[in-house]
Amino acid sequence: MSKIIAVTSGKGGTGKSTISACLGYALAKQGARTLIIELDFGLRCMDIMLGISGRVEKDLGDVLKGDCEAYDAAIDVKLATNLSVLCAPSDPFVQLKVEDIEKIAADMRKYFEYVIIDTSSGINGSVFDIVTNSDLILVVTSIDPTSIRDARMMSDEFYKRSNKKQRLIINKASKKVFDNDDIDDLDMIIDAVGVQLIGVVPEDPEIPMSTGKGAALASSTQAFAAFSNIARRVKGDSIPIEIKA
Ligand SMILES: Nc1ncnc2c1ncn2[C@@H]1O[C@H](COP(=O)(O)OP(=O)(O)O)[C@@H](O)[C@H]1O
Ligand SMILES: [Mg+2]
Incomplete structure (x- = not known):
């Protein structure tokens, strides 16, 4: 059974694209055929993050215009066999229709x-x-209070529309929080958002350094371990959430 996973947040800059790229990479490395569909129209970044910026010949805009099939516009990412990406249109004014995107995602199953x-x-x-x-x-929040409040607002709306399959990712957790000195802070965030936690990703300069040049995260980093564990939880493995590395 394939799964469509939406990565969302209330506030911008919380790390949705980073998480999409790194989670996609982790799932693919674990052997699961994975496609990332980038919906941030006009703000394409997945090509840089995944090291394919010179290779984007077709994008979601071409698919929406009916010029090509989604599968043909998906680009294989060299970083990991099993990982492909359908890049956002570079044109910010391409019309996004819910039914079209849902059909594309469903076809890709x-x-x-x-x-x-x-x-x-x-x-x-x-x-x-x-x-x-x-x-x-996947509701993404940073540890910043405004991001937490916005995540709550988004999440409440999904619940109202009876989507109960939500999980929380706390991103950019400071070293103090991540190293477990401050587990109360994490509990406070989970309570404030009201969504079950699936993972905590540390704030780590290695992340923008790798994604900025389209390279994979070093497997020795805490961030890599965090994404690998989130991927395994997404796949249904039961892995306790241990914040300490
Ligand atoms: N865990 C992290 N540690 C350090 N920097 C991060 C982390 N997650 C994201 N970033 C950085 O934060 C910025 C915003 O991330 P991005 O993924 O583009 O957010 P969004 O897609 O939600 O707007 C980027 O510069 C990214 O490299
Ligand atoms: Mg983004």
């Missing part, structure tokens, strides 16, 4: 075990519906 949808931030009508209808919603 034939080829991929996981279809990760990297969304834009906030409650934007069309994207909101796409997220609500996915199989799993």
Whole structure:
């Protein structure tokens, strides 16, 4: 059974694209055929993050215009066999229709075990519906109070529309929080958002350094371990959440 996973947050800059790329990489490395669909129209970044910037010949815009099939526009990422990406249109004015995106994602179930949808931030009508209808919603927050409050608002809306398959990723956790000195802070965030935790990713300069040059995260980093564990939990493995590395 394939799974459509939407990565979302209330606030911008919480790390949705980073998480989509690194989770996609981790799932693919663990052997699952994975596609990332980038929905942040006009703000394409997945090509840089995954090291394919010179190779984007077709994108989601071409698929929406009917110029090519989604599968043909998906680019194989060299960093990991099993990982492909359908890049956002570089044109920010391409019309996004919920039904079109949902059909593309549903069609891709034939080829991929996981279809990760990297969304834009906030409650934007069309994207909101796409997220609500996915199989799993990953709500991303940083440890910043405004990000936490916005995550709560988004999550409440999904629950109202009866999507209960939500999991929380706390991203950019400071060293103090990540190293378990401050587990109360994590509990406070989980309570404030009201969504079950699936993983905590540390704030780590290695992440922008790797994604900025389209390279894989070093397997020795805490961040790599965090994404590998999130991937395994997404696949249904029961792995306790140990914050300390
Ligand atoms: N865990 C992290 N540690 C350090 N920097 C991060 C982390 N996650 C994301 N970033 C950085 O934060 C910025 C915003 O991340 P991005 O993934 O583009 O957010 P979004 O897609 O939610 O707007 C980027 O510069 C990214 O490299
Ligand atoms: Mg983004």
